[in-house]
Amino acid sequence: MKHKFFNGTARLAAVLVFCILFSLFGSCFAVFAATQQELQQQLDAAKEAYDDAAQKQEDLEKQAEQTQEQIGELNDRTEQITAQLSSVYSALVDAQTQLDAAQGEADAAQAALEQKQAEYDTRWDEAKEQLAAMQMLHYSGSLSILSQVTDLFQLLNFARALTDINDKNTEVLTRLNDEAAALEETRNQAQAAAEKAEAARDELQTQQENLQATSDQLAQALMEANANLDEQQAEAEAQAQITEEAKKAYQQATAELDAFAKSQNSKYTSATLYCSLDFGCALTPGMSISCNFGDPDGIDGSPHGGTDFPAAKGTPIYAVADGVVSAARAMSSYGNCVQISHGTADDGNNYATLYAHMSSIAVSEGQTVTKGQVIGYVGNTGAVSGKNGGYHLHLELRINGTRTNAMNYIPH
Numbered sequence: 001m002k003h004k005f006f007n008g009t010a011r012l013a014a015v016l017v018f019c020i021l022f023s024l025f026g027s028c029f030a031v032f033a034a035t036q037q038e039l040q041q042q043l044d045a046a047k048e049a050y051d052d053a054a055q056k057q058e059d060l061e062k063q064a065e066q067t068q069e070q071i072g073e074l075n076d077r078t079e080q081i082t083a084q085l086s087s088v089y090s091a092l093v094d095a096q097t098q099l100d101a102a103q104g105e106a107d108a109a110q111a112a113l114e115q116k117q118a119e120y121d122t123r124w125d126e127a128k129e130q131l132a133a134m135q136m137l138h139y140s141g142s143l144s145i146l147s148q149v150t151d152l153f154q155l156l157n158f159a160r161a162l163t164d165i166n167d168k169n170t171e172v173l174t175r176l177n178d179e180a181a182a183l184e185e186t187r188n189q190a191q192a193a194a195e196k197a198e199a200a201r202d203e204l205q206t207q208q209e210n211l212q213a214t215s216d217q218l219a220q221a222l223m224e225a226n227a228n229l230d231e232q233q234a235e236a237e238a239q240a241q242i243t244e245e246a247k248k249a250y251q252q253a254t255a256e257l258d259a260f261a262k263s264q265n266s267k268y269t270s271a272t273l274y275c276s277l278d279f280g281c282a283l284t285p286g287m288s289i290s291c292n293f294g295d296p297d298g299i300d301g302s303p304h305g306g307t308d309f310p311a312a313k314g315t316p317i318y319a320v321a322d323g324v325v326s327a328a329r330a331m332s333s334y335g336n337c338v339q340i341s342h343g344t345a346d347d348g349n350n351y352a353t354l355y356a357h358m359s360s361i362a363v364s365e366g367q368t369v370t371k372g373q374v375i376g377y378v379g380n381t382g383a384v385s386g387k388n389g390g391y392h393l394h395l396e397l398r399i400n401g402t403r404t405n406a407m408n409y410i411p412h
């Protein structure tokens with residue numbers, strides 16, 4: 001009974017202890033898992049917001065660039081039109097000068113013609129009077145004159161004088177008539193030239209009006225494009241602010257993940273964990289580097305925290321030194337990631353390495369590993385970009401928790 005009772009009590013106690021342990025462990029695990037998950041969600045959301053903001057900013061900047069190009073084209077076109085306007089204007093001045101000259105000539109010819117006609121008319125009147133006088137002489141006065149003529153010589157002289165007057169009148173009137181005809185021809189030619197010059201001037205005026213209209217349209221388009229550009233540039237600037245804030249949020253989330261990796265490392269570093277500083281290669285020796293430590297990374301342009309080695313998917317990754325696995329899990333931007341605490345070296349510094357973007361992890365947290373042991377395989381999990389699917393190993397060396405250029409310590 002007693003034994004049985006003891007057994008029962010012991011069983012009850014064991015169940016109680018188990019329950020307490022389970023609840024403690026369970027809740028710890030839950031809290032830990034929640035924190036880890038939260039960090040990842042935070043980082044993912046921050047990364048997405050940052051990418052969106054950066055994309056929008058790029059779009060806005062591109063738009064502003066296009067508007068600037070448009071303004072350049074409009075300016076070129078305006079320059080062309082202004083040059084055309086200027087040449088049409090000087091052509092117009094020339095045309096007007098020609099027109100004025102032609103009109104001057106036509107006017108002068110007209111005046112000369114009128115003068116010649118007046119001269120002709122005067123002469124015509126004189127001739128008519130002389131003819132009338134001669135007729136009078138012939139019918140009434142000539143007999144008495146003839147009766148006074150005493151010899152043939154006088155008679156012939158008288159007849160010749162009459163004939164001479166008539167011939168002279170005919171000659172002068174014919175000449176004046178010819179001159180008037182020539183002047184009329186000159187005036188007609190000058191008038192035709194003036195009409196031609198006027199048509200040319202009118203054509204140039206139409207050209208000038210059209211060019212001026214185009215110039216006005218261009219000026220309007222330029223004004224609108226400049227206003228658009230101002231607006232777009234202001235928008236791009238505002239977006240740059242948003243992008244900057246998103247970038248900060250992303251960097252903050254990255255820093256929190258980093259702090260988590262650090263805390264994991266210190267958790268597994270003990271006084272007995274000794275680092276010999278005799279590092280081996282993380283991959284087969286002779287691998288090339290696609291991104292060095294400190295170079296701007298492909299994500300937000302901040303200095304790269306590790307060294308990237310492009311390699312085919314599934315290439316084995318080795319522990320560079322003995323140590324304890326302080327993290328072996330998916331860590332957001334790192335993707336599938338292993339962190340090894342190597343302990344403290346003779347120089348008093350603490351060393352840890354981190355291997356990111358694995359396709360799969362071959363060790364578990366808390367496990368002791370030796371130099372050269374396969375800890376995982378090359379992949380492209382987490383935040384990666386680049387050629388051939390972005391498959392690469394991202395290797396970090398942390399000395400006292402601070403990222404350091406691994407290539408100063410680790411061969412490759």
Ligand SMILES: [Zn+2]
Nearest residue numbers: 306307308394
């Ligand atoms: Zn990297």
